[in-house]
Amino acid sequence: MEQTPEHAAVTRPPSIHPAAYVLAGISFIPLLGLPFGLAAIVWGLAARKKRGGKIAALIAAAGVACSVAVYGALFYFGFQQRGGVYDKLRVELAQQQLGQLVQSIEFHKLQHGQYPESLAALQQAQPKTPLFVIDPTDTRLTDTPRLFHYERVGAEHYYLRSAGADGVPFTADDIVPNTDTAGGKIGLLFGVELDIPQQAAVLEAAFLLFGVFFDVFLQELGGVGLVVIHGVFSCGAG
Numbered sequence: 378m379e380q381t382p383e384h385a386a387v388t389r390p391p392s393i394h395p396a397a398y399v400l401a402g403i404s405f406i407p408l409l410g411l412p413f414g415l416a417a418i419v420w421g422l423a424a425r426k427k428r429g430g431k432i433a434a435l436i437a438a439a440g441v442a443c444s445v446a447v448y449g450a451l452f453y454f455g456f457q458q459r460g461g462v463y464d465k466l467r468v469e470l471a472q473q474q475l476g477q478l479v480q481s482i483e484f485h486k487l488q489h490g491q492y493p494e495s496l497a498a499l500q501q502a503q504p505k506t507p508l509f510v511i512d513p514t515d516t517r518l519t520d521t522p523r524l525f526h527y528e529r530v531g532a533e534h535y536y537l538r539s540a541g542a543d544g545v546p547f548t549a550d551d552i553v554p555n556t557d558t559a560g561g562k563i564g565l566l567f568g569v570e571l572d573i574p575q576q577a578a579v580l581e582a583a584f585l586l587f588g589v590f591f592d593v594f595l596q597e598l599g600g601v602g603l604v605v606i607h608g609v610f611s612c613g614a615g
Contacts, residue, residue, distance in 0.1 A: 404440025
């Protein structure tokens with residue numbers, strides 16, 4: 378007797394092992410769940426003909442995507458966005474490291490009678506001392522990290538600072554050590570100091586520029602303007 382569809386036995390495919398769901402659930406743990414999620418995806422796709430195989434793969438894929446989204450957001454807000462809480466933390470870290478470098482630089486002066494030529498020379502002179510010379514405010518994705526800006530000025534002074542977000546030293550966003558230089562006990566400089574020849578050159582350039590503008594001004598006024606200026610000076614002298 379031929380069996381009708383109502384009496385035919387329905388053969389259901391076997392179910393995937395419950396461990397696949399466990400791995401898929403673990404995938405939602407940020408970062409640590411990534412390898413488990415990938416394993417669950419592979420397992421689910423390999424057993425996609427079994428009941429629950431595709432579901433386990435989809436759950437694991439969602440967990441992996443969650444980890445990628447979380448750490449992508451942390452990377453953006455931590456390294457790319459400006460003006461956030463991470464910027465403040467980088468500034469505080471830079472000031473702390475700069476303060477430690479000032480102590481090491483001054484100790485180098487006591488030991489060797491002069492300030493180091495560079496931060497690399499400072500590291501070579503103090504190999505057993507952990508010195509942090511990499512600028513934490515540098516968020517560029519490069520193979521060469523940016524170091525703190527150090528510049529020896531003469532024999533008794535030096536500059537030490539973080540170049541800040543723009544990467545250019547001696548600009549408004551620079552970060553300097555939170556160190557008291559009152560009394561001149563240390564050689565750290567904060568502002569740009571001009572020596573005597575530089576000051577003379579600046580004054581000379583200023584006088585030349587003033588002369589040019591004044592000459593143009595007189596030419597624009599003409600003869601009437603000269604009479605007025607003479608009268609003003611005559612009244613002032615009187």
